[in-house]
Amino acid sequence: MTETAPTPPPPPRRYLIATAVTAYPKAPAHLEWDRPGLADARRRVIDLFTTHLGYEHVSDLGLNPTEAQLLTELRNFSKSPDRRPDDLLAVYIAGHGEVLDDGEHVLLTSDTDPDDIDDALPTLTLARKILRGTRVRRLLLMLDTCFSGQGGNELLSAMARLKGRWNGDEEAGLAVLTSAQPGELAETGAFPELLGEAVRSLATAGYTPDTLALDAVVSAMKNDPKRPGHQTIGLEIIS
Secondary structure (H helix, E strand, O other): OOOOOOOOOOOOOEEEEEEEOOOOOOOOHHHOOOOOOHHHHHHHHHHHHHHHOOOEEOOOOOEOOOHHHHHHHHHHHHHOOOOOOOOEEEEEEEOEEEEOOOOOEEEEOOOOOOOOHHHOEEOOHHHHHHHOOOOOOEEEEEEEOOOHHHHHHHHHHHHHHHHOOOOOOOOOEEEEEEOOOOOOOOOOOHHHHHHHHHHHHHHHOOOOOOOOOHHHHHHHHHHOOOOOOOOOOEEEEEO
16 A cells, blocks of 8 residues: 655745835924835835745835834734744834933834834834734844844843743744944935845855845845945844
């Protein structure tokens, strides 16, 4: 009798949620908060992930989400019963970031009140919304904001605490990719351009989406002569 070969498990699914804040209706013109160029930055990231990396863009956020819209979208997707632990989720958020007097990094969503920055969205909240009580175990969170390295540090700390509750889940892999170090400003559009060139150059060298290592991508971004001198790409991984 011929034995039937076992059915191989389905490959991991790849999802992207990408958004950018280009306009701040509550901010007076003299603050110069608006960043229309981030619309193209978001478009580049979506094109890169869907065309070259095999991801499906699933977000309805579009541009200029409020704090509630951003957190609700992230939570609803992550909490969906359709999620599998082997799903790959990439999240790209571009906009303004600030560091408060106590050192906490916050994201400025479209409804942020410039007279009350202390009430802006704490960046580390993203980890809780995506990971706490959900099946998401494999996450790449990309922050394209000023001082994003500070937010990345806070996110890694929150992620490490959450991962500690997963009882050594071998499927888990969490990473934060930031466009600038804690004390650095981020130039509009620089991050997606560097990321795109790094991915395409590695693909030309024979790498595939399944073999692309984040550290190799970041190394290529850092060594790109087009990288603004005042801006250092950061990567932290919890495996």
